[in-house]
Amino acid sequence: MNKPEYSSALKKTPFTYLISKKIGKLIDSGMIYADIYKKCFDENYICIDSLQRRREITNVVYERLIGIDPSLLQSFVSASIASSKFILAYAIAKNDKLFFEFLLTYYREALIGEKHYISISDFDDFFSSIKEKNIYVSKWTKRTLNQLARGYRNVLVESGLGTRNKKNIFVNRVIVNPSIVKRIEEIGDKVYLQALLGVK
Numbered sequence: 001m002n003k004p005e006y007s008s009a010l011k012k013t014p015f016t017y018l019i020s021k022k023i024g025k026l027i028d029s030g031m032i033y034a035d036i037y038k039k040c041f042d043e044n045y046i047c048i049d050s051l052q053r054r055r056e057i058t059n060v061v062y063e064r065l066i067g068i069d070p071s072l073l074q075s076f077v078s079a080s081i082a083s084s085k086f087i088l089a090y091a092i093a094k095n096d097k098l099f100f101e102f103l104l105t106y107y108r109e110a111l112i113g114e115k116h117y118i119s120i121s122d123f124d125d126f127f128s129s130i131k132e133k134n135i136y137v138s139k140w141t142k143r144t145l146n147q148l149a150r151g152y153r154n155v156l157v158e159s160g161l162g163t164r165n166k167k168n169i170f171v172n173r174v175i176v177n178p179s180i181v182k183r184i185e186e187i188g189d190k191v192y193l194q195a196l197l198g199v200k
Contacts, residue, residue: 004136006098008144010151013060015158019046020088021077023061028070028077036062064088064095069187075180082160083177089159090184090192098137102126102152103195107161110171111198117170118162123149161196173198 022045026036039045040058048054065073068091076087093100106122109115127145131138140148153169156162162169176197184193193199 006130006134006137007096008098008140008148009060010092010096010099010155011144011147012151013057014151014154015088015092016057016061017085017088017158019048019057020061020065021084022046023058024065024073024077027062027065028073033062033066064091067091067095069183071183072180075177075183079177079180082174083180085159086161086174086176086196087180089155089161089196090189092155093192093195094189098130099152099155100192100195101130104191107156107171108195108198111173117165117168118156120149120167123152 023036023040026039026045031039037058041051041054044054046054046058048057065076068076068087072087072090076084076091079087093103106118106126110118124145127137127140127148131140153162153164156169156171157164160172160174162171164170174197181193181197184190190199
């Protein structure tokens, strides 16, 4: 069966920074998936009691990180917290098309426009527009969409891309190491910089 175009994985596994750092170090060290899975699931390297959550988070985080450029993975493991969190947000956007589309439309508009925040109604409007054009998303329940909106808000706040103020998320212009920005441009991923940093 083909993988759906859009995923709701962020409703259960949003930012998970510290666990991602642990798994990132294993990938960067050259470990293959089978050994990483054994260490995380069998040995509980990521310190999660629930076996189901341990399996789920290991797989989701691995899939996010294995898809980025090796030099960016090295930077994720060794860079400052701010740059490292930015790389993780970028990795999530690359791995989750729906979240990327949200960033490119609503988050970017808040960065470069006059509003500077994302409201609850913005999330509702975004998901409503996707439901109208995608039969898979049209079947998601209101509960799923609310959980997904919370997941998106979590990623924005935990990554430093946004600041929570009551029900709104005010966007932040994050400062990223220029070498990281340059590398993302070099590999042809400038569209993610447009979405995350508001660049032209």
